[in-house]
Amino acid sequence: MAIPVDREQVQRLLSEDAQLVEVLPQAEFEDEHLPGAINIPLKDLDHERVAGLDRTRPVIVYCYDYQ
Amino acid sequence: MSPRAASRLESLGFEQVYDYVAGKADWGSSGLPLAGAEGSETRVGAHVRTDVPNCRANDRLQDVCKHLEESGWDTCFVLDEGGVVLDEGGVVLGRIGRRAIRGRADSSAEEAMTLGPSTIRPSARLREVVARMQGQNLTSLPVTTSDGRFAGLLTRADAEEALRALRR
Numbered sequence: 001m002a003i004p005v006d007r008e009q010v011q012r013l014l015s016e017d018a019q020l021v022e023v024l025p026q027a028e029f030e031d032e033h034l035p036g037a038i039n040i041p042l043k044d045l046d047h048e049r050v051a052g053l054d055r056t057r058p059v060i061v062y063c064y065d066y067q
Numbered sequence: 068m069s070p071r072a073a074s075r076l077e078s079l080g081f082e083q084v085y086d087y088v089a090g091k092a093d094w095g096s097s098g099l100p101l102a103g104a105e106g107s108e109t110r111v112g113a114h115v116r117t118d119v120p121n122c123r124a125n126d127r128l129q130d131v132c133k134h135l136e137e138s139g140w141d142t143c144f145v146l147d148e149g150g151v152v153l154d155e156g157g158v159v160l161g162r163i164g165r166r167a168i169r170g171r172a173d174s175s176a177e178e179a180m181t182l183g184p185s186t187i188r189p190s191a192r193l194r195e196v197v198a199r200m201q202g203q204n205l206t207s208l209p210v211t212t213s214d215g216r217f218a219g220l221l222t223r224a225d226a227e228e229a230l231r232a233l234r235r
Contacts, residue, residue, distance in 0.1 A: 010087045033102055
């Protein structure tokens, strides 16, 4: 079960080399995203697209808000 | 959407998955930078003045007045106890203009302040805020984070100049 985290926890995890993934569509990612994030839209979240992620490091996912 | 993405990642074999459920709306409204075509420079947070005077609710107006004269500003924000130093980001309780101070030197800031001034978030889009300021003839708007803490003041002159620079 994924662990819900708040803003402070995100900052701490990023300082510990976590990976940050925005799961919104590409156009929304290009408009604005958290610094250092990569974009893998939810619809495209498959084995091929996650191949670039390091499984030994934490992964933080986010979208716009609580939607 | 992010809970589904987190669940999907786990089904793909990832074991250390975290879900930032409040997302980039929370990140931006707290004043943290955003990258991208609509990144920080197009947002209010990059253009706020942080040298605006602030005081506590029980401060005397004569001191507030002195503070205003020394700083050159004509407005002061009344912050809760945490806000004496701006970096600590006190919660905005009210706003006092020079006019409200006249002839009330012995009153407290709390007695003279306008309660609950209208505020905007650091992540608000500059072009939308400028349109609002022009439409409502506002010369400035206080900027607060999503938890009500004072981030600074956006003046219309600064906002209009920043927007012109972005369009060049």
